[in-house]
Structure formats: structure tokens, C-alpha cells
Amino acid sequence: MFAKSSRKPLALLAAAAALTLVATACAESTRDDGGSDASEPFVFASAGDIKTLDPFLTSDGETFRYSRQVFETLLEHESGGSEIVGGLAEEWEQSEDGTEWTFHLREGVLFHDGDELDAEAVCANFERWYNLSGGYQSSNNSYYWQSIFGGFAENESEDIPEPKFVSCEAPEELTAVITIDEYSSVFPGGFSLAAFGIMSPSTLEAVADAEISGEEGNYTLPEYTQKAGTVAGTGPFTVQEWDHDQAAVTLERFDDYWGDPAGFETMILRAIPDETARRQALEAGDIHGYDLVAPADVDPLTEADFQVPTRDVFNILYMAYQQEANEALADLEVRQALAHAVDRQRIVDTILPEGGEVATQFHPDTLDGWSPDVKTYEYDPELAKEMLADAGQEDLTLEFCYPTDVTRPYMPAPRDIFDVIASDLEAVGVTVEPVTYEWTEYIPKTNSGECPLYLLGWTGDYNDAYNFIGTWFSGYNSEFGFRDEDLFAAMEEASGNPNDEERVAAYQDLNEQIMDILPGLPISSSPPSIAFAPNVNPPNVSPLTQENFAEASWK
Amino acid sequence: MSSSTPLLAVDELSVVFGGHGSDEVRAVDGVSFTLEEGRVTGLVGESGCGKSVTSLALMGLLPDRGVRVGGSAVMQVPGGTADLLKLSQRRMRDLRGSQMAMIFQDPLSSLNPVVPIGRQVTEILRRHRGMRGSAAAKEAAELLDRVGIPDPERRLREYPHQLSGGMRQRALIAMAVACRPRVMIADEPTTALDVTIQAQILELLKNLVTEEGTALLMITHDLGVVAGLCDDINVLYAGRAVEKAPRAPLFAQPTHPYTVGLLGSIPRLDAPRGEPLTPIRGSINDNIAWTRGCAFAPRCDHYTMECLQGPPDLVAVGAAAGVEGGGGSTGAAAEHVHRCVNPVRGADTADRSAPESPAAVGEDEEAQG
């Protein structure tokens, strides 16, 4: 009876189910296998969605990747290199004392909204930044301004540094003069930072009244930063749409661009947070390129005909010793012992991408100021044990922080690196207590000096030694927790010296000093990889991770 | 039993559960009886004796797997006769509801809780009589009216949980009689009902039998129901008929100790005050395989070693114990048969057995322990 019945209605149901499955699961026959159609959008996956359409408000690398295609800065880095070259300014000069910077602007540069670029427009941007108030003055919303130009016309909080920016004048139509209060080696590099992308006068007018509302830590950014249509720059691409829902930014070729037109009609930047998912999306043909390729994926991708150009090395990974967080670390012998304990060569050999090398100092060897004569610390566990015993720290216990679920250009697989170091330290008798934080929490925790040992690194913003060692050792820094007034003074002096040769020599000397006092252990410099589909002519890859996608095109 | 051919002749019906050797259970073991037009045949016994399985086997409602059905059940159907046990499923579906119908014990669980009563009545009309729409609805209302449900139109729209117990059983009966079946099986139709309702339902069944000439197989453990309704009675124990007879001789002269015991379990008004009931001890589970002897022996006060020598045969009452030959006879010759080597003898049945029991109990320590 029941068990032997015919199956008509059921068969129907089953058929419906099967149809649904087929409809959803069957192969896409029309799937593109190439991109020969020039109008096909080029899709690039980044690790996160952009934060704002106005790059001034952020310090986020993903946002800068977008903004470099849309906005241009006065100065730029050469394609594929780290030398500073003209951007919107064809030529530039500095005054003797280094406080007056004159920029001779390019002729015939148009903004996306039709405005023309002139010195007034440039100064309007600087004046706007200088005069910002309210929520804009939070370091969250003007990080780079504050680190390069100091504070604002009217600082609203004591925490904000004094302004270094004095004025911007336009003596001629295409000549802009920017005055700062004293020379610093952050210039001219600072003018190349993506945060200082020049927007059109019409844009500035439209956003003049836009305010950042909300409280510290809970800001609501104004609409122009969230919805395409208001902001206009001079770059090779215009921003067409920011689809929050899909975490995608659509860029269109700007046909009136002053330079060579972009190779793609449309370019889409899309967020895929997981590095494995990015690789799979590239392999599945959903995207045509992505950044931060895991070292382990480089070979398989290359074998499968994907292009994985390697960038030049311009970064440093280090293990910091926070001397206030653990007394033992204030003892130089302990710091040195730990340095001898870590097999950095193994990290370079097995975890970092090919082309990486052990770092001898807090400074990549590709940058002027690197010294061949710094004190080196060879891997020698026996020596490390002896030194620890000498220092009376045979039973040393150290908290060791590392970030989870993040890949940085200088640090692929933080956990693996941590594991190797931790096991090396354990081998010389140090007890390691692992502590993890999510990336966004890791930065404040390590910055405020809560971690005795931690992994961190730095990718250069521009070509000057100060951008590396000056970042850490120009004064007391809670990241390292030590005071060495001689070192700090020497650093300031070097940075303020407008003479290039003298300055480089001073930096070399500083690097040697730093490695003597050993505030941390430089681990490696390694080239971060970027991947592209076989049918793409990739752009020149930049050691500063500042690729100009206008150079890329379909094969 | 004068009529020529019976409407349904069941011969040596056996049902075995389990199949794969391990725990084979013989639920029904060689049961034979006949159903005739306008007569009520009773199957009596405790729960678990195989009554319900017999009815389900006849209806073809036993599960397919793990069940073996043997014997035959030849029924008069339009255009000849058919063995119900050998018909195809499809053919049985055609017969069920139209030629034979069944009424179940628990009217609440036997009605689909989420389908209105009306739908449950009209679906059978539609299936067997091809009636639809308003015609079916009208007929359904008439059926409900006929089984004594007031305000049938309203009831048709209601769900089973909105009806009282008696009403539900009436609705089930309405469904059973919807196509005027020739054979009707009622499986404990009154057990779940109040006493007053019981009587009404029995009355209703009785009327249907007399009016329609339906043959009714009444399955019950209630001897009161049997006495009031049945013409022929089969007493079943552990899957076999232990005694069968027309109503009068059975009640007057029960011979099998089990029948005697059943009768003795009923309180009687005419019994002397203070006299104890004489229940059968133990339960239906305390039995042995028929193949080893009389299954009732463990509970029987009269058993002897002879009872354990092997299966007793069904013999006519009065035949000497152990004499072969009466087995399986269903004809008119043996109106009163039993399956016992040590039958209870004598005329005044129930009263007689009474004094015997205490003695037996006294002797046998296990009886009440």
C-alpha cells in the first residue's frame, strides 16, 4: 500500500527540486575565458572596502589605492620606483632654508568636472585643509595632515600639534608657493602623499559646508565622502559609483586626462578580505588582479600562467622590545640575547616570499642612509642562553603579541612568523605567553606600549630615511618605551639638515647607533607580491605599493 | 447457518510477523470462520490475541514488509469470487470502502485531525461513487443524518477535535456505510466510548445490519457486546481459535477453560454477595508456543501434562480428548468446537468454575505470588 505507491506528485516535486538545482548549479556556458573585449571592466580585489571618497580623511591603504587613480598630488613617485618626480607640478624648487616650496604646475590639466587646474585651485585645497574644524580635527580624520603639516589654523584641542603649515600663495596662474615654518626632511616627500590629492574648486565649494558629526570614535562622515558624484580630481579615472552593498568602487576612464589615457574603460575595485578567497576568485575568473598574494600562492599562480610581478623591497618587519612593559627588556644584554636566539634566516627562507632578506637595521638597503657597518646579531642559541644566564634571566617570561587574520605587505602570515620566533625563544629558555589582537585593536595596543614583545613593520610612504627611522626614534615613543635624548637629538638634527649628503651620512650613523642600543630586532625586508590574470598587461609595480592602474590594459 | 455460500469464507488464516527468522511472531495461526449476509460474527479475546490482526489481514491493511499472510479468504464480489489475501493492491483498493468497510477503535485518532469531517466523508463518495461538489456534500449530510448526527451541514465543516467522542464514531460509521459495503468489520468500536454512547453505537450497528443485510465482523473483548449483538462467536487465544459456537450454546455451555475464565471475569448481579470474581491469572504474555502445547496452559487451572505434549486440535465438543479428525472442520456438522484436551464439563458454567479456582490457587504458590 503505502510503500509501493506510484510517484507522480513526488516526481513532480523532485523534478522541481532538480530544476532549481540545475538552474543554480549548472555550468555557465557563456563564461568569459579571456578579456579580449576592451570594454570589459577590469576588476581588482583589495583586502578591504574603501573608507571614504575623500582621501584626506583617512590613512587607509585601500582608500589610497582608489584615490591615486582619481586624484593626483603635486609630486609623485616615478612609475615602478621610489624617486620623487613631478605630478601636477612639472617642476618644483625649495628655498635655501627649506621653508618655501615653489611648484610650477602642469598646463592644460582638467578636472573631471571641467574645471581647470591652476595655482588658485591648489591653494584652495591647502587652505581648506588648514582651516578645517570640528570632527575633521580628530587624528582619525586628518592623520597625514597632522603628521606632515601639524595642526590647523585654530586647533580645538590641546592634543593637536602646532601647525607647520604657514601659507599657500598663487603669485602666477600656474605657480603655487607653499610656506612651512621650518625645514624638515619629510619634504618634499610629504607633497606626494595620496591624502593630499587635489580636488576641483567646484568640489571644494560643494563640500565647504559638509561637517563630520558625531562623537570621537563614532563619527558620521558627510555624504560627499560616501556617494559618488561630488568629488572630482584630475586623475586618469573618474569615480562612477561606490556600491556599499557590494563593497565595490567603479572607476571610468577620464577621456580628457592630460597624460596617456587609461588602458581600461572601466575599473572596479572590490573588497575580498580573505587572502585565500582572493586567490580563488582570481583563479575562478571573477577578478583580474589582487594585492597581497600569500607567498605560498606565488608558485601555483605562476605555474597556472597568472602574472605575479614582484615589487622592490621597501619595507621592514621587526620585533619590538617595549622596555617599560617588561623590566628585563631594559637590559641591553637581554635584548641582545633575544636577538641571537631568533633564527631570522629560517623565517626568510620558509615563510617570506622569495626575494626577502634578513634585515640588519631598521632601514631597507634600497634606501639611502642604510649602513653596511651596523652591529649584527647572528643566530646563536648557545650564546643567547649564556647571555641570558649572565643577565640573570634564565627564567624569563615574556608576553608576545601578534595580530590575527591580517596580512601586511611586510608580514605575510603573522602567526607563522610568531610561531617560529616563539619556538626559538622557548628553545633558549624563555617562556612565551602569546597574546593576540585583531588588527584594528593591535595597533592601539602596541602603540600604547602594552606589549613587551610584538611584531610590526612599516612600508615607506616616500623616499627618505626619516620616513623609517624617524617614525620611531625621533623622540620618546611608547611603542618602544625608552628615552635616549642623544639619539633623539641627533635624529632631529639630521632631519632638519637641508644638505642631502650630510643628511645621508648622519642617517647611516644613526642606523649604527640604533643597532647598538637595539630597541628592537629588525627581522626582514621582503617584497610583497601582486597578481594579475594572464590577459592583463600589468602596470609597473611600485615598491611603495602605489601602482598607477592607468598603465595597465588588456592584452 | 442455513444459507448456501457464505459471503466471506476465511480458511486457515495465518499471519506471521518478523520474517527473518530471528524473532518470528505468529500473530494469527490457522483461524477459520465465515461471514454471512445479515449476520454478526464475533471475534472475542483479550487484547493481543490476534483479533485486530485478523481484521487488518482481511482488509489488506497489514504492512507489506515483515509480514507473511497464509490461508485464504474467499469473498463474493460483483462478478464472482475473489481471495482477498491474494488480490493485487490496486484491486483491494477498489474493494475497500465499497465492498468492505471497517470501523476502528479510537475514533479520535482514526480521523485526520487537519481535514474537515465533510471532506473525509465526501472523499470516499468521490472515490467509489464518483460524486463531486454539491451532490457529494448533500449525500454526506444525509449520511451523517442517517448515523444520527444532528445539524449535519454544520458538522461537515468542522474538524474532528470539535466533535464529541460518540459523534466521531458516528462519523466514522457514516464513512464506512457510505458505499453500502457488503462486509463490515468493526474493531472494538465502542471501547473508547462512554457506556451510554456505547449502547447507542451498538444499536446503530445492529440496525444497519438488519436494514442493509450487511455481514458484520464484530471484534471485541467485551462479552456484553458479544451477548447483545453476535450470532456466531469465535474465541481467540494467542492467535488461534480456542472455541467457536453460536451465541446460545457458547454462553450456556462454554467448554474451553479460557472461555470459562472470560465469563468468570464478569461481575454478575445474580451471584451471591461476597463471592469473589474468578479472574484468569497472568496476562496474555504468559503463554507458550502453540507448537509446544496449549498456549493457555500457563494460566490454566485445569492443565495437565497432556496439555504440554503438543498442540491440541480443534474438535467438536463432546469428542474425546486427543481424538484426531475434528481439526479444521468449519462445516455445519460441528457447530460448537473447541481446542482443548481437558475441557470444562458440566452445565452451570460460570458458577461452577468459581469454587474450583481458589483451591487451585491455594495449591499453586505461583498463582498469586
Next chain:
Amino acid sequence: MPTTPSSQNRSESREGTKAPEPADSRDGHTPLLGRRAAKVDRLAELMGRREEGGHGAGVWRTAFDRMRRSPMAITGAVIVAVFVVVALFSPVIAPYEPVAQTWGDEVFPNRSVFVGPRAENWLGLDNLGRDQFSRMVIGARQTLLVGVVATLVGFGVGALLGGAAGAAAVLGGRWGRQVDNLVMRVIDMMLALPTLLLAVTVAALVGPSLTTVMIAVGVAQVPIFARLLRGAMLSQGSRDYVLAARALGVRKHRIALVHILPNSLGPVIVQSTLTLATAIIDAAALSYLGLGNPDPAFPEWGTMLADAQRFLSSAPQLAVYPALAIIVTALGFTLLGEAMREALDPKLRK
């Protein structure tokens, strides 16, 4: 007479009964008392085999008997037993230290060079040159710990809530019903939060650690246990024996503790077994979301799986071992739990 099944049987058994016949015939000459005894013996002999089936045995006993025959239960029990034994004796079983990067110079994850199974490393090496087999074995212990503690948290808190609500509802009169109502609203609320989401939020806010995982997963199970125990107690509470106990004047809390509670624990115990499986899977999910145990010294299957997914194309075994271990273990607990449920369920017992 046709050879129906019954007639066949009959002849068979006749032969079978021949053996004891001499005894019977000798009894024929013994006095009355002896004869009766013999009758009883014979009867007992005939009925003997059914006694083992045992009608007197308790629910648990019958359930156990049923489970002994269920292939589902046996498979589950074997898996669980192996898992527990491995977990308990893991330091003895593991041939190497799970954190020792002894073969660190043989594995190059940056060049997709991995080492598969070989004589000294049965399951090969992981991406840092550690013995994968040892890590799996030690991982069993961590996984068991997470499962058991999370289940205990869920069981403990849930049983307390549910038990209180159930006892109050059954015995507490109007006040009791109000207490019950209040507790049940709280439980409803917790039920409205999807379990993993609840766990994710707890873990995200408290920070990743093994304790976090155990608490988060456990908390997510609280409402399930609470509802279950309350339901069971309510159904027990309406049983006749409770009425009888009350009629006899047994104190209320005594009824709840001595009668209702023990009889209500069946489904809760079954649920604990099933929860162990859920806890292991949920813990793996939390690890995948980066909220798991950050300490590499204590390898845990979920963390291992989440961590190894990035090598899936070049070294799939690194992900497959922990994944299989999780699936098989969860399956073991689920099978055992389901078998227990079936064995204890009176509806399915027919």
C-alpha cells in the same frame, strides 16, 4: 492438509519436544506434589527463554539493551570511545612534542614544499615542520576539553534555569507559574539569538581565547537545555505518580528533587551527547572566524583546520586531517546521541 507455515512448524516442534519425554513419563508415577512441581518446572522451561527479555528491567536497562543491538549506537560508541581514549592518553600516544618545529628546515610553505606521510611522521609535517600526527593527537584533547566544558556550561546553566522553571511550574501554584513564565521569557529571548551569532558576539567582545570559545559555545546551548528540562519536568509533573506522591503528603521540593528531576533527565542526557557534537563544530567555526585559541602550544582541530585552509591547494592533507577528525568525532557523538534518543523514546520503542 496443505503445508501451511503453521503445520510445518508443528511437526518440527514435535521432534523438538521429544528429548524431555523420559522425565515426564517418570513423573507420571510420582506423588501429586511432585507432579505439580514437575508441571511447574516444565512450564518454566518452556517459558524460560522469554524471561531474559526482562519485563522488570528499568527504562535505562532496556534502552541499553536496545542500543547494544543498534549498529548506529555501536558505531557512535566506538568512535566516541576511541576519541576519548586518544584524548585522555594523548601525551602518551603522541610520538613527538606537538610544538617542536623539529623539521622546520624541511618545509617551505612559501614555495609550496610540504612533507607528506613518512616513516617517522605518520601524517607528515605541518607548515612549520611540526609532526602532524602528534598535533592531531594532542588536538583531540583540546577538542574534547572544549566540547566537554562548553556542554557543561550549557548543561549547568540551562538545567538550573529549566529545572527551576519546571519545578516552579509543576509544584509552585500561582507564584510558581509566574516564576516559570519569567524564566521562560528569558529563555525565549536567548532562543531568539541565533546560536553561532551569540557565540560570535560573545567571543568578539571578550577577545579570542580557549575560555572564550568554551563559554560562548556553552552559553549558546543554555536555552536548549533549559527548555528541554522544563518540558520533560512538566510532562513528568502531570504523571500520576506525582499526584500520588502529593496525595501522600510528600514535601514539594522532595517530589521535585527525588521524583520529577531524575525521571526528567533522560532527554537532557541525550541532548548533552548531541551538544558535544555541536560544540565541537561551533568551536571550529569560531576558530575559523579568528576567535579561537591563539596559543599554538595547544593545537586544536578547529584552529588547525582554519589555519590550514590557505594551503588547501598545495597541501590539502593539512586541512583534510583536522576536518575529517572533526566530522568523524561529531558524527560519533551524534550517532550515539540519536541512538540513545531512539532507545529512550517510548514512541519509537514499539
Next chain:
Amino acid sequence: MLRFIVRRLLQLIPTLGGLSILLFVWLQRLPGGPEYALLPDDATAEQRAELRRSLGLDEPVMVQYLAFLRRIAQGDLGTSLTTGRAVTEEFLTRFPATVELSVTAMLIAVTAGIPLGYLAARRRGSVLDVAAVGGSLLGICTPVFFLAFILKVVFAEKLGILPSAFRLSPGTNRTDLSGLVVLDGLRTGEFDVVWNALLHLALPGVALASIPLAVIVRMTRASVLEVVGEDYVRTANAKGLHRNTVRTRHVMRNALLPVVTSVGLLTGALFSGAVLTESVFAFPGIGSFIYEATQTRDYPVLTGFILLIATMYVFINLLVDISYSLLDPRVRAQ
């Protein structure tokens, strides 16, 4: 019927109220209080005090709670720490994607699960039954993210027949009406968009369906087995009804009742699963956003989304209850 709905709605009030209290307490009990969660670690004591004042944390608890309720009622759940946009806005932009994914998963689970469970019950002990039961046990025991990962490796990475990420191929032009890509495409006649969206839904849909599918198969099977043994099915057979009538009207009609309830409860599992599935497939829904929020500890997003999801879950179950009562007259009568 109306009274039933009203009564159920009234019953929601304490649940939702309690939920809001729970979240409120949560907010209060956060390690160090909300000012620590909302401020960077190096914030000064004055900044903290200022924030406490501006958040009204120096007011009595009841006042704070009422203010909290008022803000919720106005749809203000705070601002995301990472994107700077309102939490409700974030939720609404991502919600349609998750709806689409969940509905797909549920459709797969129901259309495949019910027939499978039914067939397994009908052929109890057969190869099909063993496979269905075993498969569903396996489905329950396989971590969703691992299954999703395997599906992606096989179908997207190795075979390359299905997309591995996103909701639509990048650069697909479509008319946006409601955010529901498939529905919009059907309404505007952009069938290529519909097809594209379906392809993108395939893998995450199947992965997300695994657990509901397994549960539905098992429930249907158990339920059918139970109902088949019910007296009213025997009655229906005794009436000589056609098999299909018995099967649909008498067996399935009753057997599906518990399955309907489970569908409501399973939406909870769907939301949990979405966090894992969406993050594996870079599917831009609320799940992947919650995942990112756990990474960035985006506290307002986490609490706000939890509140919204819980509310929705409560309402979905209300709908299920109502439909259940339509299907089962016994419930309606109570």
C-alpha cells in the same frame, strides 16, 4: 484568527523588551564600559568623561534605558566604527543580499529535503534511506565553512564552472529597485542579470542549505514514519482512497506540520551560517559584514545587527506560528 495574531503579537512585547534590556545591560557591562569600546585606547580621562556625559552615562540607569529605547525606536542604532555610516543604513544596504541567499538556501533545503525525507521514509532501510540519513548526519557534522570551502575549490577553482565570489559579476549593469537582484531582474526583464545572480547564488546557496537540508530530511523522514503509522492513515486506506490522495491529504498534510515549525527555527541557523558562508564567498550580505565587524570589533555594528536579527527572527517565527495555525485547526481552536 485575528485574535490569535493579536495575542501572539502581544506575547512578543516582553520578549523584545527583554531583548532590549539584555543588549542594554550588555552595553553597560562591557569591559570598562562603552567609553572604552568607543574610544581609542590612548584617549585621555577627560575625553572619556566627556564621552560619558555626551552619552548620558552619568544619568540614572532608568533614564539611560529609556533614552536607549527612544533611540532604537527612532531607528538609531549608532554608527559603524569602521565605515562611519549609520548601523541601520549598513544593515539595510546589505540585508537584501542575505535575504536572497537565505531564501535560495531555504528553497534548496525544502524542495530537496522534503521529497528526500519522504522517499527515505517510504523505503525505510533501503539504500536511499541509508544514504539520506547518513548524508544528513554528515551534513550536520560538517563545519559549514569547510563545506563551503570544498565547494569553492571544486566548482570554482578546479572546474571553473561557477563564480567563487560576489553577488554579481563586477560591472554588471542592472536597474536597482529593491536591492533583491533576482526579483528586480525578473521585474525589469533583465534576464541576463537574473542568470548571473543565480550563478553567484549557487555555491553559497548550497553550502548554506546544508544544515537546513539535513534537518528537513531527517524531520520529514521521522514525521512521515510517525504519521504513516497513525490510525487516520489506516482509516484513509480502509476507505480505499487512491494512494496519492492518502499520500497528499492524509500523510503529507500532517507530516509537514512539524517541518513547517522547523523551517522557522532554521532561519536562526541560516543567519548563523550566513556569517560563515558569506565570508567564504565574499558575498556582500550582513553575514560577511558581521564577520568583518568581529575582526574590527565594530561594537555598534555587532550589537545593532544582533538586535535587528533577533527581532527579525522573532517575527519570522511569528509568521511561522500563524501559518502553522492556518494549517492545523487544533492550534487555532486553543
